Amino acid sequence: MKYIDQIDLKGKKVVCRFDFNVPLDEHSNITDDVRIRAALPTINYALDEGAKVIIISHLGRPKGEVVDKLSLTPVARRLSRLIGKEVALARDCIGMEVKQIVENIKPGCIVMLENLRFHKEETDNDDGFARELASYADVYVDDAFGNAHRIHASNVGITKYVNECALGFLMKKELNYFSKALENPFRPLVAVVGGSKVSDKLHALGNLVNKVDKMIIGGGMAFTFLKAMGYEIGKSIVEDNLIEAAARGIERAKKLGVKLYFPVDCVTAESRDRKAVTKIVPVQEIDPNWMGLDIGPATITLFREVLDDAKTIVWNGPMGVFEIDAFSRGTFAMAHAVASSHALTIVGGGDTDVAVHQAGESDYITYISTGGGASLHLLEGKELPAIKAIKECGD
Ligand code: AMP
Numbered sequence: 001m002k003y004i005d006q007i008d009l010k011g012k013k014v015v016c017r018f019d020f021n022v023p024l025d026e027h028s029n030i031t032d033d034v035r036i037r038a039a040l041p042t043i044n045y046a047l048d049e050g051a052k053v054i055i056i057s058h059l060g061r062p063k064g065e066v067v068d069k070l071s072l073t074p075v076a077r078r079l080s081r082l083i084g085k086e087v088a089l090a091r092d093c094i095g096m097e098v099k100q101i102v103e104n105i106k107p108g109c110i111v112m113l114e115n116l117r118f119h120k121e122e123t124d125n126d127d128g129f130a131r132e133l134a135s136y137a138d139v140y141v142d143d144a145f146g147n148a149h150r151i152h153a154s155n156v157g158i159t160k161y162v163n164e165c166a167l168g169f170l171m172k173k174e175l176n177y178f179s180k181a182l183e184n185p186f187r188p189l190v191a192v193v194g195g196s197k198v199s200d201k202l203h204a205l206g207n208l209v210n211k212v213d214k215m216i217i218g219g220g221m222a223f224t225f226l227k228a229m230g231y232e233i234g235k236s237i238v239e240d241n242l243i244e245a246a247a248r249g250i251e252r253a254k255k256l257g258v259k260l261y262f263p264v265d266c267v268t269a270e271s272r273d274r275k276a277v278t279k280i281v282p283v284q285e286i287d288p289n290w291m292g293l294d295i296g297p298a299t300i301t302l303f304r305e306v307l308d309d310a311k312t313i314v315w316n317g318p319m320g321v322f323e324i325d326a327f328s329r330g331t332f333a334m335a336h337a338v339a340s341s342h343a344l345t346i347v348g349g350g351d352t353d354v355a356v357h358q359a360g361e362s363d364y365i366t367y368i369s370t371g372g373g374a375s376l377h378l379l380e381g382k383e384l385p386a387i388k389a390i391k392e393c394g395d
Helices: 040-048 073-083 096-104 127-134 169-182 198-208 222-228 240-256 297-307 329-340 350-358 372-379 385-392
Strands: 013-017 052-056 087-089 110-112 139-142 164-167 189-193 214-217 259-261 265-269 278-282 291-295 312-316 344-347
Touching: 013 040, 040 052, 040 073, 040 169, 073 087, 073 110, 139 385, 164 169, 164 385, 169 312, 169 344, 169 372, 189 198, 189 297, 198 214, 198 240, 198 312, 198 372, 214 297, 222 240, 222 291, 240 259, 259 297, 265 297, 291 297, 291 329, 297 329, 312 329, 312 372, 329 344, 329 350, 344 350
Parallel strands: 013 052, 013 139, 052 110, 087 110, 139 164, 189 214, 189 312, 214 259, 312 344
Antiparallel strands: 265 278, 265 291
């Protein structure tokens, strides 16, 4: 597998796939440009090497239709500002007009093609569509980590029709951090897993239990485990069909000598309403008509202590319904604890990343992944389809 700096780019047409799926407000203003900034090392390198840079990306879910609000116009404008260079935006990503634009591009210049997902062939991994995208490229560079768990034309299909493929610097960084944490970590390695459902993270839990020394389970998913241990969990979120799997997971952890930690108290309410009256109770005392919506203060103290001697921490998923003030303390306390630890700390998963920013701790985390789904895929121990495609390119 090659990286961009192992390929000669001078004067070549280099198609770069990025994940510029940035959040927009109702006026199409970009509210967070982290994903554009994360692409700059690759873009600047390609420009410095004298490549003709052709950028492709998706934005939102237009489902194969042209949706004006999901045009890459604001992205091209922001990128242009960030690199201090004009970024022309083509009106489409395929067709005669694009072909001509690509043919006329000069070394050291950039053109961005319009949202790939305006064509449903992109998500269908359509062969003809992939071949057309590939026809613009002497070299293909994939730096779209956020999309790397998908099998789409612009990240998998395309690699069959380009002779030289490589990964960009963002991909390199993401893969390096996850491999540092999971393959040869400084120990103790602690996984902190939260979020709403066990089902979303069952495979990740199954893989992590083989690698970690300790595992903290918080958030809504903890209640399925607590129920498996025989607690009354009231109306807390639960997946009854996974209670047995949760019980088996606890047994497996015991056998492997992995220490598991669950909430010992929680913030409860009768509903998720912002104005609901709240009560902090030990997990043994959850009212049958109430639900647990955040970890309580005793749990925060416990989890903090668990993290104390950690040398590596991987965190995915909030500890409670942090979008609502009354249920946000546990998640923010976890953000402070992870940030102030002496460990190598890696945060992945869209929501967790938002929580860390809101807690004001993003500068104190070693690495915040730019891809929720893709990072979960890595935690599951699976190879990302986009990476596999790059490895097989030119075979
Ligand atoms: P996920 O996408 O699986 O990481 O889950 C994130 C979501 O889990 C957030 O939107 C939280 O509001 C939600 N969540 C966390 N804790 C709880 C809980 N105790 N009950 C219900 N939802 C929760």
